[in-house]
Amino acid sequence: MTSAGSRRSRDRHSPAEQRLIDSVARGDVLDLAGDEPVDEAAMRSWGDDRTISASVIRDLVRGRLAAEPDPHGLRLRGARITGRIDLANITSDLVLELGDCLLPDGLDLRNARLPAVALTGCRIEQTAGSGDAPVDATRLTARVLSFDSSTILATAAAGAIRLAAARIGTVDSRGARLGNTGGPALEAGGLHADHSVFLSDGFDATSTSEQGTVRLIGAHIGGQLNCGGAALRNTTGPALNADGLSVAQGVLLQRGFTATSTSEQGTIRLIGAATSALHCAGARLENTAGPALDGDNLQVKRDIGLDRGFIATGVSDEGAVVLTGAHVGGLLDCSAARMANTGGPALHANGLRVDQDLILDDGFSAATAGCPVTLTLAGARVGGTFRFDSEVVTQAEADHGSLVEVDGLTYSGLPGPASVQRWLTVLGKHTARYAAQPYQHLAAAYRAAGHDRDARTVLVAQRRDQLDRGGLTGPERAWGRLTGLTLGYGYQPWRALLLLIATLAAAVALSVAGGHHGALAQKATVGTASAGPCTITDQIGVGLDLGTPLIKTGARDRCQPTSTSAGQALTLTGWVLQLVAWGFATLFIAGFTSAVRKT
Numbered sequence: 001m002t003s004a005g006s007r008r009s010r011d012r013h014s015p016a017e018q019r020l021i022d023s024v025a026r027g028d029v030l031d032l033a034g035d036e037p038v039d040e041a042a043m044r045s046w047g048d049d050r051t052i053s054a055s056v057i058r059d060l061v062r063g064r065l066a067a068e069p070d071p072h073g074l075r076l077r078g079a080r081i082t083g084r085i086d087l088a089n090i091t092s093d094l095v096l097e098l099g100d101c102l103l104p105d106g107l108d109l110r111n112a113r114l115p116a117v118a119l120t121g122c123r124i125e126q127t128a129g130s131g132d133a134p135v136d137a138t139r140l141t142a143r144v145l146s147f148d149s150s151t152i153l154a155t156a157a158a159g160a161i162r163l164a165a166a167r168i169g170t171v172d173s174r175g176a177r178l179g180n181t182g183g184p185a186l187e188a189g190g191l192h193a194d195h196s197v198f199l200s201d202g203f204d205a206t207s208t209s210e211q212g213t214v215r216l217i218g219a220h221i222g223g224q225l226n227c228g229g230a231a232l233r234n235t236t237g238p239a240l241n242a243d244g245l246s247v248a249q250g251v252l253l254q255r256g257f258t259a260t261s262t263s264e265q266g267t268i269r270l271i272g273a274a275t276s277a278l279h280c281a282g283a284r285l286e287n288t289a290g291p292a293l294d295g296d297n298l299q300v301k302r303d304i305g306l307d308r309g310f311i312a313t314g315v316s317d318e319g320a321v322v323l324t325g326a327h328v329g330g331l332l333d334c335s336a337a338r339m340a341n342t343g344g345p346a347l348h349a350n351g352l353r354v355d356q357d358l359i360l361d362d363g364f365s366a367a368t369a370g371c372p373v374t375l376t377l378a379g380a381r382v383g384g385t386f387r388f389d390s391e392v393v394t395q396a397e398a399d400h401g402s403l404v405e406v407d408g409l410t411y412s413g414l415p416g417p418a419s420v421q422r423w424l425t426v427l428g429k430h431t432a433r434y435a436a437q438p439y440q441h442l443a444a445a446y447r448a449a450g451h452d453r454d455a456r457t458v459l460v461a462q463r464r465d466q467l468d469r470g471g472l473t474g475p476e477r478a479w480g481r482l483t484g485l486t487l488g489y490g491y492q493p494w495r496a497l498l499l500l501i502a503t504l505a506a507a508v509a510l511s512v513a514g515g516h517h518g519a520l521a522q523k524a525t526v527g528t529a530s531a532g533p534c535t536i537t538d539q540i541g542v543g544l545d546l547g548t549p550l551i552k553t554g555a556r557d558r559c560q561p562t563s564t565s566a567g568q569a570l571t572l573t574g575w576v577l578q579l580v581a582w583g584f585a586t587l588f589i590a591g592f593t594s595a596v597r598k599t
Contacts, residue, residue, distance in 0.1 A: 016049055017056045020076060024060055024094075027070025033078025038100035040151075043123055046080045046102070054083035054105070061092045061114070069094055073116075076101065084127055087112045098122055106134035116144040126154040133162040133187070143169040147176045154180045159187030159215075170223075171197040178205040184241075189217045196223030196249070203230040210263070212241030221247045225275075228255035237263045243271040250277035250302075257283040264316070266294035274299040277330075281308040288315055292339075294322045303330035307359075310337040317371070319348025331356040331384065336363035344371045346393075350405075352380040361389035361417060368395055372402045372432055379408035386411035390418065390426045407435035414445050420454045424461045434469035436462060500584035507547025507577045508540055510570065515539035519566035520559050534559035546574035547581050 013021065016032065023030040032050045036042065059065045060074050073095025084105035087096075091113040099120045105127040109117065117140075124134045133156045137145065145168045147161065154160040160180040163171070164187055171193055178185035185205035191197075199205075199214065207213035213234040216225070225247050232239035239259035245251075253259075253268070257280070261267035267287040270278075271294055278300050285292035292312035306312070306321065314320035320341035323332075332354045339346035346366035352358075360366075360375070368374040374393045386409070393403045404426060415423065420442075427438050439462030447455040466472065514520055520534045520542060534542070541555025561567035561574075 013056060014048060014051070014053075016079070017052055020052055020056065020074070020079075021060065021065050023076075024069045024074050025066045027072035029075040029077060030079075031077045033100055036078070038078055038121065040123060043080060043100075043102035046078075050079050052076065052079045052081055054081050054085040057081065057085050057096070058087060058090075061087055061090060061094050061096060063092065063094070071095075073097060075099075081105070084108055084132075087114070090114070103134075106132065107136070108132070109135070109137040109140045111139045112137075113141045115142065116146075117142055118144065118146040118148070119150050120146060120148045122147075122150040124150060124152040126156055126160075131156055131158065133158040133160060135161045137166050138162055138164045140166040140168065142167075144172070145170070146172040148172055149175040151177045152179075152185075155182040156180065157183040157209075159184045161186045161188075163188040163191045165190040165192075167192045167194075169193070170195040173203055174198050174201040176203050176205075180207050180209065183207070183209045184211050184213060184215045186214045187211075188219055189215055191216065191219040191221075193219070193221045193223070196226060197221050198226045199230050200226045200228045200252075200255075201230075203227065205230070206233045207237070208235050210237040210265075212238040212265075212269070214240050214242075216240070216242040216245050218244040219246070221245070222249075223247075224249040224252060226252045227257055228252050230257050232259040234261045234263065234267075237261065238265050238267060238269045240268045241265070242273055243269055245270065245273040245275070247273075247275040250279065251275050253278070253280045253283045254305075255282065258285075259283075260286045262289045263287065264290040266291040266316075266322075267314075268293045270295045270298050272297045272299075276301040277303050277305075279303075279305045280310050281305050283310050285312045287313070287320075290314060290316045291318050291322050292320045294318070295326050296322055296324050298323065298326040300327065301329040303356075304328050304332045306337045307333045307335045310334070312338070313340045315343045316341065317344035319345040319376070321347050321349075323347070323349040323352050325351045326353070328352070328354045328356075331359065333357075333359045334364050335359050335361065338365050340367045341371070342369045344368065345373050345376050347375045347377075349380055350376050350378045352377065353383075354381070355383040357384035357387065358382045358411070359387045361387045361392075364389060365392040366394070371395075373405050374403045376405040377409045378405045380406075380410075382409070382411035384411070385413055386415045387417060388415060390422065390430065393430075402432040403430040405432060406438045407431075407433075408437055410441055411445070414449050415442070420446065420451075420457060424458065428461060428465045434465050434471075436466070439465070497584075500581060503577055503581045503584060504544065504547035507574070507581075508543030510573055510577075511543030511546060512536065512539045514561075514566055514570040515542075515559075517566045518564050519561055519570040521562045521567075523558055523560050547577050 020030050056065065057074065060069070063069065075097040077099040078101065080102045085103065085107045088108045088110040089112065093115060095116045096114060097118040099122070101122045103122060103124040106124055126132065126134045134152050134154050136158065140163070152160045160178045166188070168191065185207045205213050213232050219242070239261045259267045267285050273295070292314040312320045320339050326349070346368050366374050374395060390403065395403065423442060427442070439458055443455040443458040446458060511520065515534050520539055522532045522534055538555045538559035541553040542559055544553050545556050561571045
């Protein structure tokens with residue numbers, strides 16, 4: 001700038017503005033606050049010596065006031081900016097850094113292309129009487145956009161910070177405080193972040209918008225979405241609305257993360273989102289009108305961790321935690337998690353697919369009220385181990401009975417940590433209805449592990465449950481109970497053999513007893529004056545003939561029932577025992593050859 005131009009600039013700008021122009025040329029930081037306080041009260045008391053016009057900042061970014069700005073860019077601290085900083089549609093190589101500044105009329109970055117914009121510890125407000133977002137960065141392109149420790153307040157439907165369709169390298173809002181009573185605190189639908197988005201380390205956002213406090217619908221993040229230690233609140237909508245979000249390196253909702261809402265839409269919405277991992281260790285999610293976490297059709301390449309003190313409470317017939325149709329490429333760890341719902345299931349995960357382990361024990365608890373089912377895992381597929389502690393799944397209404405829905409659930413290996421009897425109690429006592437598949441899959445797991453006896457125990461329990469709750473007709477139920485008594489439902493055919501032996505023993509005992517009371521006598525032959533009593537051997541032989549189908553000892557050729565009442569009774573009893581023996585023999589053969597259907 002020529003000396004004449006410099007003089008004109010000094011005549012046109014305040015001393016503070018001229019110092020800023022000179023600092024941009026030299027690459028220095030202009031610090032107007034020094035060691036003095038930079039809180040809200042101090043900011044509002046700043047006079048002309050700490051006031052910079054928004055137009056000066058615009059002209060500096062455009063390169064009109066410093067012909068050769070230093071590559072360090074515009075760096076200003078402790079200033080009050082008058083007017084709205086208008087950088088819309090500007091393309092510049094100048095970095096903009098404002099620290100501990102008051103921007104009562106906000107900042108317009110729409111369609112701008114800048115290397116970096118950093119607003120650290122600033123207080124940014126909405127222009128009085130305007131509906132514009134305090135920070136409107138719609139379609140902004142920048143390597144870095146930072147609101148570290150800044151406070152941004154609004155009553156704008158567009159949002160306190162608007163990043164719709166912006167293309168940013170890294171978004172850093174660590175420690176920022178956002179509030180909006182007219183719309184979202186952060187509107188970032190369609191945002192494309194090449195690296196990470198940090199809404200962490202004390203980040204605090206409140207809103208009353210049905211659209212959500214933080215909106216990341218359809219956003220793409222090449223790094224991670226880090227919300228560790230953040231607090232999100234909304235009284236009418238979701239705290240985090242991220243349907244369709246894509247995150248390459250994981251979503252982190254941990255390190256004391258909290259989110260509260262009063263919305264049927266859910267507190268945390270990740271419907272149809274895709275990420276490499278979801279970590280929510282120690283997070284606290286609460287909703288008094290809907291789900292706490294809605295991850296319907298969520299796609300996670302590696303692990304989901306709802307563990308280490310994770311708490312989710314909801315009031316929804318959908319569930320407190322909803323993972324219906326979700327796919328987890330690694331494990332789903334819910335150890336030491338607490339889920340509760342007063343309007344529906346605590347965990348609703350029908351159709352869930354987990355490629356590794358599903359852990360619902362080791363301190364996991366789930367409770368519900370107003371719903372007969374606490375956990376729904378119908379049609380879920382677990383590629384690894386299924387660990388489930390049913391004893392910590394409860395209902396406020398104990399008379400509801402059922403606790404889980406597991407029809408169609410599959411897993412690899414033996415489920416744990418309960419014994420086979422405990423699993424049978426779950427399937428028979430704590431499910432809403434009879435279903436064959438859970439028993440069949442459990443039996444197959446025990447058989448594959450070499451525990452054939454436990455497998456048979458499971459299948460017998462299945463048949464009993466079918467008779468009790470399977471909706472069979474009267475004749476079907478009667479036949480089932482008969483085969484259960486005589487064959488163990490086809491799995492214990494030796495029962496029929498034992499009953500056949502018992503029938504044979506009864507026949508022998510009756511024959512011997514009858515022989516002692518005149519029911520049997522030697523068969524009269526030619527030349528014999530009268531028939532004498534049968535020998536004990538012949539009495540036993542007659543009993544064997546009466547009780548054994550198809551096998552004859554020949555004893556009845558020598559010893560036969562008499563015409564006395566005792567003899568006639570023995571004859572009639574023999575006919576009955578023959579029928580019973582035939583029946584037991586037939587059942588044994590049918591059971592041994594698996595002719596009796598076992599299921």
